[in-house]
Amino acid sequence: MCSIRNQLLPALLAASLLPVALAQQTTPHDSSTIAPDGTAYVTRIMPVPTTVSPEAQKSLARVVSDAVVPQTLEERRTGTDKWQAGAGIASQKLYPATIAEDTIAGVPVRIITPITISPANRDRVLINLHGGGFNSDSGSLTETVPIANLTGIKVVAVLYRLAPEHPFPAGLDDAIAVYKELLKTYKPSHIGLYGTSAGAILTAEVTVKLKQLHLPLPAVTGIFSGMGDFSQNTDSTALYALSGFSGHLDPPQSRPRSEEYVASTDPSDPVLSPLYADLKGLPPTLFITSGRDMLLSGTTILHRAYLRAGIDAQLVVFEALPHAFWNNPALPESKEADAIMARFFTTHLAK
Secondary structure (H helix, E strand, C coil): CCCCEECCCCCCCCHHHCCCCHHHCCCCCCEEEECCCCCEEEECEECCCCCCCHHHHHHHCCCCCCCCCCCCHHHHHHHHHHHHHHHHHHHHHHCCEEEEEEEECCEEEEEEEECCCCHHHCCCEEEEECCCCCCCCCCCCCCCHHHHHHHCCEEEEECCCCCCCCCCCHHHHHHHHHHHHHCCCCCHHHEEEEEECHHHHHHHHHHHHHHHCCCCCCCEEEEECCCCCCCCCCHHHHHCECEECECCCCCCCCCCCCHHHHCCCCCCCCCCCHHHCCCCCCCCEEEEEEEECCCHHHHHHHHHHHHHCCCCEEEEEEEEEECCHHHCCCCHHHHHHHHHHHHHHHHHHCC
């Protein structure tokens, strides 16, 4: 169990285990206690870094309460939908594209189309699997509008079924169904697949499942702030909340992550947790994460597994920013991340 917070030395998690509570300290200082079992009880003073943009510095300095804020699933989905709609509009102002609702293979999708498509890109498509913790949609616009604009390639955002009503493998099955349908129109060498957070995990799951089904694999994939192992917790999930050092963070638990999504599946199942799969032969893959991302560890662990399997796997780690920061279109770092993603996709789809 490890607690760190931004700017001011925080009240300690499990303060009773340490001799002096923060409120009693007259001079803030770094400290650490390592328990006999290796558990670390840590405080650190973390100034806002000057190594990131002024916009990012302002975002990192934003005060978010550590208090638990109860929220029903309906409230989460309503709030996420509202935020995603507003962020999607902001993305469209920066990256003009058209958005249409449709269904493919019976699965609802959003079709994000560049304002102009070159003849060379008319037979190419990108498939997005959005983030949102498997229970909501926090990315079908913010993850797609910039990429469609920058690549000049149509993006299909799969609105897959969500947990807890539809646990694994429902979302996976929806993504596979859309991919198989698109194979009727597009060559696999002209298809890319990517996602953020839950969608990044799904991206790895889909490619592993396609390999098991002996179906043609996409030409390129993008795993942006994801992981490949539901059976274990990691350092970064103990260190960071959704907003990095800000916000509520529960002490790590021994039970599997995302229980509502995993449901009755073995957490070490090689499709659910691709870290345990045979990854040889998967497509070139771009991994992106950041220094205060709760899935920093998961992303880098899966990236190393791809490297061990001989895959052309590249990893980009941004400084200091929290989970899936590119969903904030106002940050210069988001623009940089989107440009890196777009360049990787266009390079591999042009082959």
